[in-house]
Amino acid sequence: xxxxxxxxxxxxxxxxxxxxxxxxxxxxxxxxxxxxxxxxxxxxxxxxxxxxxxxxxxxxxxxxxxxxxxxxxxxxxxxxxxxxxxxxxxxxxxxxxxxxxxxxxxxxxxxxxxxxxxxxxxxxxxxxxxxxxxxxxxxxxxxxxxxxxxxxxxxxxxxxxxxxxxxxxxxxxxxxxxxxxxxxxxxxxxxxxxxxxxxxxxxxxxxxxxxxxxxxxxxxxxxx
Amino acid sequence: xxxxxxxxxxxxxxxxxxxxxxxxxxxxxxxxxxxxxxxxxxxxxxxxxxxxxxxxxxxxxxxxxxxxxxxxxxxxxxxxxxxxxxxxxxxxxxxxxxxxxxxxxxxxxxxxxxxxxxxxxxxxxxxxxxxxxxxxxxxxxxxxxxxxxxxxxxxxxxxxxxxxxxxxxxxxxxxxxxxxxxxxxxxxxxxxxxxxxxxxxxxxxxxxxxxxxxxxxxxxxxxxxxxxxxxx
Numbered sequence: 498x499x500x501x502x503x504x505x506x507x508x509x510x511x512x513x514x515x516x517x518x519x520x521x522x523x524x525x526x527x528x529x530x531x532x533x534x535x536x537x538x539x540x541x542x543x544x545x546x547x548x549x550x551x552x553x554x555x556x557x558x559x560x561x562x563x564x565x566x567x568x569x570x571x572x573x574x575x576x577x578x579x580x581x582x583x584x585x586x587x588x589x590x591x592x593x594x595x596x597x598x599x600x601x602x603x604x605x606x607x608x609x610x611x612x613x614x615x616x617x618x619x620x621x622x623x624x625x626x627x628x629x630x631x632x633x634x635x636x637x638x639x640x641x642x643x644x645x646x647x648x649x650x651x652x653x654x655x656x657x658x659x660x661x662x663x664x665x666x667x668x669x670x671x672x673x674x675x676x677x678x679x680x681x682x683x684x685x686x687x688x689x690x691x692x693x694x695x696x697x698x699x700x701x702x703x704x705x706x707x708x709x710x711x712x713x714x715x716x717x718x719x720x721x
Numbered sequence: 722x723x724x725x726x727x728x729x730x731x732x733x734x735x736x737x738x739x740x741x742x743x744x745x746x747x748x749x750x751x752x753x754x755x756x757x758x759x760x761x762x763x764x765x766x767x768x769x770x771x772x773x774x775x776x777x778x779x780x781x782x783x784x785x786x787x788x789x790x791x792x793x794x795x796x797x798x799x800x801x802x803x804x805x806x807x808x809x810x811x812x813x814x815x816x817x818x819x820x821x822x823x824x825x826x827x828x829x830x831x832x833x834x835x836x837x838x839x840x841x842x843x844x845x846x847x848x849x850x851x852x853x854x855x856x857x858x859x860x861x862x863x864x865x866x867x868x869x870x871x872x873x874x875x876x877x878x879x880x881x882x883x884x885x886x887x888x889x890x891x892x893x894x895x896x897x898x899x900x901x902x903x904x905x906x907x908x909x910x911x912x913x914x915x916x917x918x919x920x921x922x923x924x925x926x927x928x929x930x931x932x933x934x935x936x937x938x939x940x941x942x943x944x945x946x947x948x949x950x951x952x953x
Contacts, residue, residue, distance in 0.1 A: 545950055569952035571746035572885040583743035583823035584952065 508599045509715050510589060511708065512578060512615035514642060515626030517608030520652040522550050523695050524626055525605050528708065529559035531700040536600040536712060539564040539592040541585060543577050543607040550605065566592060574607025582619040589619070600712055611640030622711060624704070628653040633662035636670035636690075644674050648689055648707055655694040664692065731860040734831075735853075736870045738877045743823035747816070748882035748951035749773065749875065753939035755886045763890075766883045767897045770876050774901060774908055776931040778875035780807060781850040782912030783919075783928045785871035788847075788854025789864040790920055794839045797851065801840075803925045804848045810937040812944045814848075816953040822846035828856040864916065868909040876901060882951060 515521050522544075529538055540560060542550040544567065551565045566588040570577035577585055589602050604620060606613070615623045625646035627635050630653055636643055643649060649671055657664050668690065676687040691703045734740060751769065754760040760769045784804050791797050808814045825846065829837055836859040840847045847855070850871055857867035880898055884891050912929075919927040943949060 545948060569746050569949060571748065571882065571951045573745055576745055580739065581741035581743060581745055583741055583827055584746050584819075586826065587743075587819065587823055 506593070507715075508593050508602055509622070509708075509712055510602045510604065510620045511711075512604045512606065512620035512623040513626060514578065514606040514609045514613055514615065514623060514646070515650075516610070516628075516631060519626045519628040519631060520695060521605050521626050522553050524624075524650065524652065524693070524701055524704065525603050526554050526557045526559045527695055527699060527701040528603065528705055529554065530557065531702065531705040532601070532708065533559065535709075537596065537598050538601045538603065539566070539596055539599055541565075541588045541592070541602065541604045542567045543570050543574055543585070543605060545570070545572075545607065564592070564596065570607055575609060575613045578604070578606045578615045578619060579613065580616075582616050585619055601708065609642065611635070611638060611642050614641045614645060621715075622647040624648045624650055626650045626652055629657045629662040629664065629667070630660055633657075633660070633664075633667050634670075636667050636674055639674050643671070644677065645679070646688070648691065648704070649675065650704060651690065651692045653694060653696075654692045655696050668692070727863055728861045729866075731832075732857075732862050732866045732870065735856065735860060735862065736873050738881055740827070742827040743820060744874065744878055745881065746952045747820070747878055748886070748953065749777075749879040750933075750936040750939060750943075750953070751879035751882045752886060752949060752951045753936075753943045755883070757939070760883065761887065763893045763897055766880070766887075766889065766894065767900065770879060770897065770901055771904075772933065773875055773879065774872070774904055776933050777936075778872045778905070779908050779912055779915075780804075780929050780931055781853075781875050782868035782871040782909050783915045784848070784850035785854040785857065786864040786868040786913045786916035787919060787925060787928060788851045789857045789862070789867035790916065791854075792836075792839070792858075794842055796925075797839050797847075797855065798842060800925050800928075801843055801847050801851045803928055804851060807930050807932070808848075808937075809932060809934075810940045812940045812953070813937065816940075817848045817850075818846050819952075820849040821852035824849060824852040824856055828852070828859060832856070832859040834859045865909065865913045868912040868916070869906070872905045872909045872912070876905065886950070 513521050544550040551567055554560050554565055555562055568584050568588050593599050623646050625642040671690040672687045676684055678684050693701055760766050787800050840855055853871055854867050880894050883889050884894050919925050
């Protein structure tokens with residue numbers, strides 16, 4: 498049987514990338530806790546610690562162990578999500594074959610640079626997570642991940658006064674960077690950016706809403 | 722006959738370590754050898770690769786050549802079974818099938834020809850050398866080059882891992898592979914002869930069965946590590 502195409506597949510695949518320590522795993526755990534009552538969810542992790550990310554997800558009560566698959570990336574986290582997606586694709590497809598129904602698969606990358614994006618052959622949408630402690634000039638630096646991720650999440654906003662980081666400047670820079678499509682063509686509206694603080698809002702409600710919309714759209718294409 | 726004409730460019734495409742079929746995430750046992758201190762520089766890497774060349778590479782190449790020649794699904798099943806019983810480590814059996822599935826996945830998108838369907842009956846997917854042989858046939862690569870491709874892959878995987886794990890000079894690692902090139906050619910030629918003999922007698926049990934007991938044991942151990950960079 499031929500593999501399902503993105504249009505016929507029931508499962509939404511979302512890639513979550515971002516620099517080391519920006520809060521990818523915490524965001525994944527938060528999303529699982531918030532959405533698990535309404536959606537059937539699985540996670541693929543790309544951490545070098547085989548069990549570390551998986552244990553965080555299990556310990557925080559987010560998911561059962563059989564819904565989490567670790568993938569080793571041979572010191573090449575970027576290769577695993579972009580240049581050679583074979584191992585991640587197999588992990589995702591085997592989860593989709595094993596768990597029915599499965600509404601959402603979150604694929605968490607290993608730590609990335611600002612130039613790392615997911616292959617469209619692996620995911621339907623991608624989220625790039627940065628944090629305010631990484632420097633408030635990060636959005637201005639651009640790079641494919643900042644400019645083209647379907648959702649940019651600026652995490653740990655509660656730390657802004659301590660860094661200090663200028664959130665308004667980050668918002669302006671992100672909007673400007675994400676207003677242009679490749680080739681310098683202006684988009685009708687800039688790609689979305691969300692500011693989050695998991696210590697203030699442990700469920701990441703804004704990001705969860707963004708995902709809910711996509712799931713509804715997938716179930717009922719006419720509503721899009 | 723293959724769908725495409727015989728092509729050398731296809732060989733270069735498939736033999737490239739960047740061919741996207743998941744091999745980059747594997748070390749071919751090198752991660753364990755590095756952790757145990759057995760491989761620590763280009764010289765010890767050369768010795769490690771020489772060992773692989775005269776064991777795993779010869780076996781993989783003879784199976785790739787046999788599978789490349791074969792146009793019958795049931796016989797391919799036999800060949801796959803013969804490879805299965807040659808892997809003593811359950812972890813390596815699982816790994817080989819996983820790499821075989823990933824190779825077939827990429828091959829189906831790269832060379833969409835009916836030949837690849839010959840392996841559909843294998844429920845868990847084919848072993849990697851069997852998949853490689855059939856992918857070569859689909860790509861219009863001759864059996865002798867399928868054998869060469871298997872040898873190169875067996876050497877390339879640990880060599881690439883050594884660059885990442887030990888910080889070896891990549892140019893020096895290329896030099897190690899170049900030193901092994903003539904032996905690699907001879908191994909591929911020997912593998913092709915063995916594949917032809919087995920085919921002639923219609924007895925694929927005749928294909929070589931050289932093992933590496935230490936690597937079988939370390940593969941089982943490696944799979945239990947909490948922190949590992951490579952999948953095998």
